[in-house]
Amino acid sequence: MVSASKNPFTPTFGRVPALMTGREQILAEMTRAFESGPGNPNLSTIFAGARGTGKTALLLHLSRVAQEQGWISVNVSCIPGMLEDIAQQAYEAAADLVDPSEHARLRSVTIGSVVGVEWDNPEVPAGNWRTRMSRLLKALNAQDIGLVITVDEVQPNLDEMIQLASVYQHFVGEERKVSLLLAGLPGKMSSLLRNESVSFLRRANKHTLRPIADEEIAIGIRYTVEEGGRTIQAPAIEAAVKASEGFPYLMQLVGFQSWEQRPHADEITLDDVNLGAAMARKNFVERVLEATYFDLSPNDVRFLQAMLEDPEESRLADIAERLGEASNYTSTYKRRLIEQGVIGERGPSFVAFELPGFRDYLAQKCGPLSK
Ligand SMILES: Nc1ncnc2c1ncn2[C@@H]1O[C@H](COP(=O)(O)OP(=O)(O)OP(=O)(O)O)[C@@H](O)[C@H]1O
Ligand SMILES: [Mg+2]
Structure with a gap:
């Protein structure tokens, strides 16, 4: 058992993390x-x-x-x-x-x-x-x-x-x-x-600043846990990496919540991470996804709904067709949504969701575009 259990993760905007992972x-x-x-x-x-x-x-x-x-x-x-x-x-x-x-x-x-x-x-x-x-x-x-x-x-x-x-x-x-x-x-x-x-x-x-590679996130999680005076099992690191999706803020939330499960134990286990990651996702929805969603205009949302039927990347021409609009219309909304960090370009004529979890959040909240 460790007595000092100050949580070393920093899921607060603007806080310098224990390790500037991937930079x-x-x-x-x-x-x-x-x-x-x-x-x-x-x-x-x-x-x-x-x-x-x-x-x-x-x-x-x-x-x-x-x-x-x-x-x-x-x-x-x-x-x-x-x-x-x-x-x-x-x-x-x-x-x-x-x-x-x-x-x-x-x-x-x-x-x-x-x-x-x-x-x-x-x-x-x-x-x-x-x-x-x-x-x-x-x-x-x-x-x-x-x-x-x-x-x-x-x-x-x-x-x-x-x-x-x-x-x-x-x-x-x-x-x-x-x-x-x-x-x-x-x-x-x-x-x-x-x-x-x-x-x-x-x-x-x-x-x-793009998403951070999984290997780097793994290093960041292990380092931060050890800085805090505890250890973390290999499968637990793997699960935490998966839940972080390369996103620094999510990584901090996952680490923080996993740590909090049993703050006085020596080691963070896979169970701790599974529970912690579920709480982290909830925090992420409340603090990031909802805030982002409320900043979107109804037409931004329609554009994103039109992307839901593609499993990964969406072709801009397909989005325009689903919306029944001309292609210059899609380029305006594409730009707006890239500026807000919701989607990213995948080559000149494709886009994909960039913000972790936003696709699922939107699918639940609004469902696909009604025809
Ligand atoms: N390289 C990094 N490795 C690990 N964690 C990081 C890294 N950079 C930032 N963080 C953590 O990620 C979170 C977000 O960081 P920060 O507030 O700097 O983001 P931001 O890009 O300024 O966000 P916003 O656009 O909302 O201002 C914080 O909890 C911070 O501690
Ligand atoms: Mg900032």
């Missing part, structure tokens, strides 16, 4: 970028992914990686007021560097004079946003300190997003040690990239 390549690439500094193209990176694929967790994790390499980082959501938020956070983080320890004395002289504040009273000085940020960056960079800005939930139509991108472009041009990491739903990211005023972002590094 080794991204992490290696970004760690290298923070190490090497200006000129590394990966310092400007865009992450696109459906709900629950781990965008927020990844941004937070990367900002910690950057901090370990001596960068300061500011994390914002793409909402009005974001620029001011970036300036405030950046000045506060810089003021934190200005600690009166021996070590930081040199640093404190330069940065302190830019931040222009007493230790405990950081104020953002006057000037427009670009000048203020530019002054801070210069002082930071003089001490070889970089600035990472992460922007979550990108909204392509927010003016401040466009402003940030174009000022950032100037900073890159001036060879500043600066990094911009953006994350959002796939549709929002592609719509941002279509905007002519930020066309330089098209050259940024891009990652689409």
Whole structure:
């Protein structure tokens, strides 16, 4: 029996998991970028992914990686007021560097004079946003300190997003040690990239966060359980992997609920996982599938119902025919549903359900299209 039984799984949106499962390549690439500094193209990176694929967790994790390499980082959501938020956070983080320890004395002289504040009273000085940020960056960079800005939930139509991108472009041009990491739903990211005023972002590094491979999920589950001080049987891992369907949030729910079955036992068994997975599916329906369904329009739903009669992939032409509509009609709804992470493309003329369990949920809720 184990006495400490704190559940190590993190089925909460925005929580950084015990292990960033399946993201080794991204992490290696970004760690290298923070190490090497200006000129590394990966310092400007865009992450696109459906709900629950781990965008927020990844941004937070990367900002910690950057901090370990001596960068300061500011994390914002793409909402009005974001620029001011970036300036405030950046000045506060810089003021934190200005600690009166021996070590930081040199640093404190330069940065302190830019931040222009007493230790405990950081104020953002006057000037427009670009000048203020530019002054801070210069002082930071003089001490070889970089600035990472992460922007979550990108909204392509927010003016401040466009402003940030174009000022950032100037900073890159001036060879500043600066990094911009953006994350959002796939549709929002592609719509941002279509905007002519930020066309330089098209050259940024891009990652689409796809479902995680089963072997990686297995590693993540075992690692997390062992971090929590327990073990898990091989058949139990296999069942948990199957129930997770490559989806990080579902994996966390399955792990969490399986752990909770007998939190004081040394080992997690197949029975624990079978019970846990059933509860996890219920949580997933309530927290993700229902919320997604209520965001859909009646025509989105009709499109999805028209997909139900195909066992896996659906041909767009078949969907159009079942709906009695022209093909440009289906392309509009296809785009909307991809943007919401409900379906994904399978080649140019096929689509399939992407959100785990959504097909069964919809079949139960609405049934196939009535003729
Ligand atoms: N690489 C990963 N491995 C394991 N678990 C992860 C990973 N990334 C995220 N998670 C977990 O998945 C869940 C969803 O993560 P997160 O909130 O980052 O998703 P998101 O893409 O930002 O979702 P949304 O679009 O709703 O904002 C959280 O419980 C988080 O702990
Ligand atoms: Mg998020």
